[in-house]
Amino acid sequence: MADRRHIREAAESLLGSVTGPHYCRNLSHSQSINLVSEDLVAGHRPHGKMSTVRRFFCLFVTFDILFSSLMWLICVMMRGETLEQIVEREIIHYNIKTSLFDIVLVAIIRFVVLLLFYGLLYINNWSIIALSTGGTCAFLISKVFFYDWPNASTPVYQVFLILASFTLSWGETWFLDFRVLPQEQQAKYILEAIGGHTSERTPLLNTCNERASPLRPPGVQSTYGESTVNWFSPVETPESSPKRRRPGEQLILTQEQGLVDCPIKFLHDEFKNNIVRIPEWNPTILQSEFIKEIADGIDLTYQVTAGGGRGIISPRDFVNLRRVAPMTKDGRVTDGEPYCYVISAISVKVPDYPPRSDMVRGNNKVSCWVLKPKSVQLPDGRIVQTTVFQWLLCCDLKGKIPQFVLDAAFATVMLDYIVHLRKFAANAKAKGLF
Incomplete structure (x- = not known):
C-alpha cells in the first residue's frame, strides 16, 4: 500500500x-x-551529475593548459638548448623580458581557478571567469610591452603563443556565458515546465x-x-x-x-x-x-x-x-x-x-x-x-x-x-x- x-x-x-x-x-x-x-x-543534469555542456567547458579549460604548454615547449626548443638550460633560463632565472614560462603559469592559474569554481563548486555565475580573463588580458598586454622582441630567436612562435593564450581565455568566457549558463538555465526551465516545480514545502496534492x-x-x-x-x-x-x-x-x-x-x-x-x-x-x-x-x-x-x-x-x-x-x-x-x-x-x-x-x-x-x-x-x-x-x-x-x-x-x-x-x-x- x-x-x-x-x-x-x-x-x-x-x-x-x-x-x-x-x-x-x-x-x-x-x-x-x-x-x-x-x-x-x-x-540537463542527470541524477545531479555534471551537465554535458559544462563537462565540455572543463575539457576546453584542460585543452587550454595543454596547448599553452605545448606551444611554450616548441618556442623554447627552437633555440637548440638542452632541457636543463631551458629550465634554468625560463624558470629558475625567470625574467619577464626573456622568459615565456609566465604565459604557461597564467594558463595553470586559469585551469585551477576555473575547474575549482565551475567544475567542483559548480557555481552559476560569470564573475570568476570574468576576473580570470580580465587578469589574463592585462598580463598579456603588459607582456607585449616588457618583452625583449629585438633579441627574440623565433618571434613568430612567441607572438602566436601570446595570441593563443589571449584567444583561449576569451573563448572560455564566451562559451561559459553564452553556452553553459544559458543552456543549464533553459534545461531547468523546461523540466520545471514539464514536471512542475516542487520543493519539500510544496504540497503534493493540489x-x-x-x-x-x-x-x-x-x-x-x-x-x-x-x-x-x-x-x-x-x-x-x-x-x-x-x-x-x-x-x-x-x-x-x-x-x-x-x-x-x-x-x-x-x-x-x-x-x-x-x-x-x-x-x-x-x-x-x-x-x-x-x-x-x-x-x-x-x-x-x-x-x-x-x-x-x-x-x-x-x-x-x-x-x-x-x-x-x-x-x-x-x-x-x-x-x-x-x-x-x-x-x-x-x-x-x-x-x-x-x-x-x-x-x-x-x-x-x-x-x-x-x-x-x-x-x-x-x-x-x-x-x-x-x-x-x-x-x-x-x-x-x-x-x-x-x-x-x-x-x-x-x-x-x-x-x-x-x-x-x-x-x-x-x-x-x-x-x-x-
Missing part, C-alpha cells in the same frame, strides 16, 4: 504542469527538435478549484478538481540495480481507473461512431479522420496530436488500425451483454496516407482503452451508472527526444485526456443526450 500511495502522489505531482486545455503550438518541428537536442540534452461531484464519496475532497484519477505505471528501476532502460525503449503507462459520469453505452458509441468529432471537445487531438471500415468494429483512422511539454514536443500524426469489441470477463469477444468494451489500436502503413513532410509520423506500438460499467450510489441513495475508463499506452514519438521528457509528457497528456473526457460527458448530460 505504501508503494501504491507513493506512485499515486508522484503521478498527481505532475498535475502542476497542467495549466489549461491549451498547448503551446507556436514552435515549428525543427525549432522543437533544436530546443530539445541543444538546450535540454546538453544542459486542492484548488474544488467543485462538488456526485461521484465523490461524502467528506472526500478532490485533489485536482474533477480530474482525480488513480494511476499506475511501472516503478523505476532501483538505483542500485544494474538494469536500466535502454535507449529507445518505451515506458508503458497505464491509467488504472478514471470514473466518467456517463453510461458505458454512450461512451462506447461516441468513440466508435463519432471519432471525427473528438477534436471538438479534446484539444489534445488536432485532427481526427475516419479512413475506412474493414469489418464490423474494425477500421482505419488518422489522427494528429497536439504538441506536448509546452512546445518541446511538436505535433505528431498516426495512422491506426483500430478494433472496438465487447468482451466477456475472461477476455472473449461476445455478442451478448459485455463485461467491458475494449478499444485497441496499432500503427499501420496505408498507401493513401504517407508520412507528411511537415510532420513526424509517430508509431503507436500498442494502445488500448477499456470501458467498464460501474454503479455508484449517491449520497441521497440513488444509483447512477458510470463508466470506468482505463488506458494502456506505449508509443514511440520518434525524433531526438530524451526518454525522461517523454515519460513526463505522456503522463501529462493522459491526465489532460481524462479531464477533457469528463467535461465532454458533463456537457452531454446537461444537454440530455443520456
Whole structure:
C-alpha cells in the first residue's frame, strides 16, 4: 500500500504542469527538435551529475593548459638548448623580458581557478571567469610591452603563443556565458515546465478549484478538481540495480481507473461512431479522420496530436488500425451483454496516407482503452451508472527526444485526456443526450 500511495502522489505531482486545455503550438518541428537536442540534452543534469555542456567547458579549460604548454615547449626548443638550460633560463632565472614560462603559469592559474569554481563548486555565475580573463588580458598586454622582441630567436612562435593564450581565455568566457549558463538555465526551465516545480514545502496534492461531484464519496475532497484519477505505471528501476532502460525503449503507462459520469453505452458509441468529432471537445487531438471500415468494429483512422511539454514536443500524426469489441470477463469477444468494451489500436502503413513532410509520423506500438460499467450510489441513495475508463499506452514519438521528457509528457497528456473526457460527458448530460 505504501508503494501504491507513493506512485499515486508522484503521478498527481505532475498535475502542476497542467495549466489549461491549451498547448503551446507556436514552435515549428525543427525549432522543437533544436530546443530539445541543444538546450535540454546538453544542459540537463542527470541524477545531479555534471551537465554535458559544462563537462565540455572543463575539457576546453584542460585543452587550454595543454596547448599553452605545448606551444611554450616548441618556442623554447627552437633555440637548440638542452632541457636543463631551458629550465634554468625560463624558470629558475625567470625574467619577464626573456622568459615565456609566465604565459604557461597564467594558463595553470586559469585551469585551477576555473575547474575549482565551475567544475567542483559548480557555481552559476560569470564573475570568476570574468576576473580570470580580465587578469589574463592585462598580463598579456603588459607582456607585449616588457618583452625583449629585438633579441627574440623565433618571434613568430612567441607572438602566436601570446595570441593563443589571449584567444583561449576569451573563448572560455564566451562559451561559459553564452553556452553553459544559458543552456543549464533553459534545461531547468523546461523540466520545471514539464514536471512542475516542487520543493519539500510544496504540497503534493493540489486542492484548488474544488467543485462538488456526485461521484465523490461524502467528506472526500478532490485533489485536482474533477480530474482525480488513480494511476499506475511501472516503478523505476532501483538505483542500485544494474538494469536500466535502454535507449529507445518505451515506458508503458497505464491509467488504472478514471470514473466518467456517463453510461458505458454512450461512451462506447461516441468513440466508435463519432471519432471525427473528438477534436471538438479534446484539444489534445488536432485532427481526427475516419479512413475506412474493414469489418464490423474494425477500421482505419488518422489522427494528429497536439504538441506536448509546452512546445518541446511538436505535433505528431498516426495512422491506426483500430478494433472496438465487447468482451466477456475472461477476455472473449461476445455478442451478448459485455463485461467491458475494449478499444485497441496499432500503427499501420496505408498507401493513401504517407508520412507528411511537415510532420513526424509517430508509431503507436500498442494502445488500448477499456470501458467498464460501474454503479455508484449517491449520497441521497440513488444509483447512477458510470463508466470506468482505463488506458494502456506505449508509443514511440520518434525524433531526438530524451526518454525522461517523454515519460513526463505522456503522463501529462493522459491526465489532460481524462479531464477533457469528463467535461465532454458533463456537457452531454446537461444537454440530455443520456
